[in-house]
Amino acid sequence: MTFAATILTLYPEMFPGPLGVSLAGRALERGDWSCETVQIRDFATDKHRTVDDTPAGGGAGMVLKPDVLGPAIESVGEGHPILAMTPRGKPITQARIREIAAGPGVAILCGRFEGFDERIFDHYPQIEQVSLADIVLSGGETAAIAILDACIRLLPGVMGAPDSGVEESYENGLIEYPQYTRPQEWEGRTIPEVLRSGDHAKIAAWRKARSEEDTRLRRPDLWDRYSGDRDQSASGARRKD
Numbered sequence: 668m669t670f671a672a673t674i675l676t677l678y679p680e681m682f683p684g685p686l687g688v689s690l691a692g693r694a695l696e697r698g699d700w701s702c703e704t705v706q707i708r709d710f711a712t713d714k715h716r717t718v719d720d721t722p723a724g725g726g727a728g729m730v731l732k733p734d735v736l737g738p739a740i741e742s743v744g745e746g747h748p749i750l751a752m753t754p755r756g757k758p759i760t761q762a763r764i765r766e767i768a769a770g771p772g773v774a775i776l777c778g779r780f781e782g783f784d785e786r787i788f789d790h791y792p793q794i795e796q797v798s799l800a801d802i803v804l805s806g807g808e809t810a811a812i813a814i815l816d817a818c819i820r821l822l823p824g825v826m827g828a829p830d831s832g833v834e835e836s837y838e839n840g841l842i843e844y845p846q847y848t849r850p851q852e853w854e855g856r857t858i859p860e861v862l863r864s865g866d867h868a869k870i871a872a873w874r875k876a877r878s879e880e881d882t883r884l885r886r887p888d889l890w891d892r893y894s895g896d897r898d899q900s901a902s903g904a905r906r907k908d
Contacts, residue, residue, distance in 0.1 A: 670700040670822055671772030672815050673743050674808070677718065677779055679704035681808045690826065691819045699822050701772075707731075710738040719780055728781035736776070736787050740794070743774045749794045750814070751776040751783065752807025756796035759814060761837035768821040775814065777807030840893040841882040844874040 674682055683695060683702045694700055708716050712734075719729035740749065748767055750759075752775060767773050776783075776794070788794055799810040820826055847858040861873045883890040 668771065669698055670768070670770075670818065671703070671747070672700060672818075673703045673705060673747075673772070673774040674777060674811055675705045675707055675739050675743065675774065676777040676806075676808055676811075677707050678777075678806070678808055679706050682812070684812055686812060686815055686819065691816055694819055694822060694825045697824075699825060700819055705739055705742060707735060707739045710735050710742070722781060726781075730781050731779065731783050733784040733786045733790070736783065737790065740776065740787070740791055747772045747774060749774045749776065749791070750797045750811075751778065751788070751794050752799070752810045752814075753778050753782055753796050754798050754801075754803050755782070756798040758800060759797045761817070764814070764817045765821060768818040773815075773818065775807070775811040777811055779806045837889075839878075840889065840896065841878040842886055842889065844877040844881070 676682070682704050683692070686692065686702065687695060691700075695702060708718050711717050711732075717732070718735050719731050722728065722730050743749070747770060750773060788796060797814070799813055804810060847862060851858050851863070859873070861869050864870070879890075879893075882893065
């Protein structure tokens with residue numbers, strides 16, 4: 668089954684962009700996924716093909732018009748998630764990426780200017796308002812490319828080894844352990860001895876400990892969630908005993 672990606676944008680020439688090379692590009696050539704763009708401006712009805720207007724109540728910038736966005740959204744049909752890229756959205760997670768990648772595809776609505784007329788979300792409650800991170804971009808296209816890349820690499824056959832995506836950051840609630848490769852010594856620094864020991868149990872324990880420690884220090888938000896989940900699991904196990 669081909670994973671179908673549809674991007675609603677004012678700049679269709681940005682796609683597939685970097686998704687046309689490397690693993691994603693080869694997967695596109697094989698037909699593992701498809702890339703279709705919808706030009707939002709095509710749904711404007713005035714002679715100037717106007718897609719935005721000034722904010723109600725005043726203020727800087729321009730807002731994408733609902734009477735243009737609505738027909739554009741309806742043109743992509745149903746049967747797949749619709750994401751709207753906006754800094755007002757909920758940060759997307761690896762868990763949600765995995766859910767999307769397991770489905771038939773995704774439609775992504777790319778914001779520009781000051782964003783979308785809010786009535787779009789009232790009228791189409793199925794649209795998920797999503798952000799990439801706590802940053803503001805010039806438009807949703809760059810974020811859409813990142814989300815599609817995250818989905819495509821999880822499609823069957825895209826990554827080389829079946830378990831390539833398992834021991835990675837966020838898959839188990841932690842950031843990934845540090846990686847090393849040859850040469851054994853570089854600039855006076857050596858690969859940790861445990862990774863050269865050949866003892867798989869010790870290596871696994873070291874990697875888990877480093878994942879936990881680095882997550883605790885670098886991502887306290889993830890660590891608090893991970894710790895809470897472990898405490899709940901432990902409490903549940905005690906109650907069963």
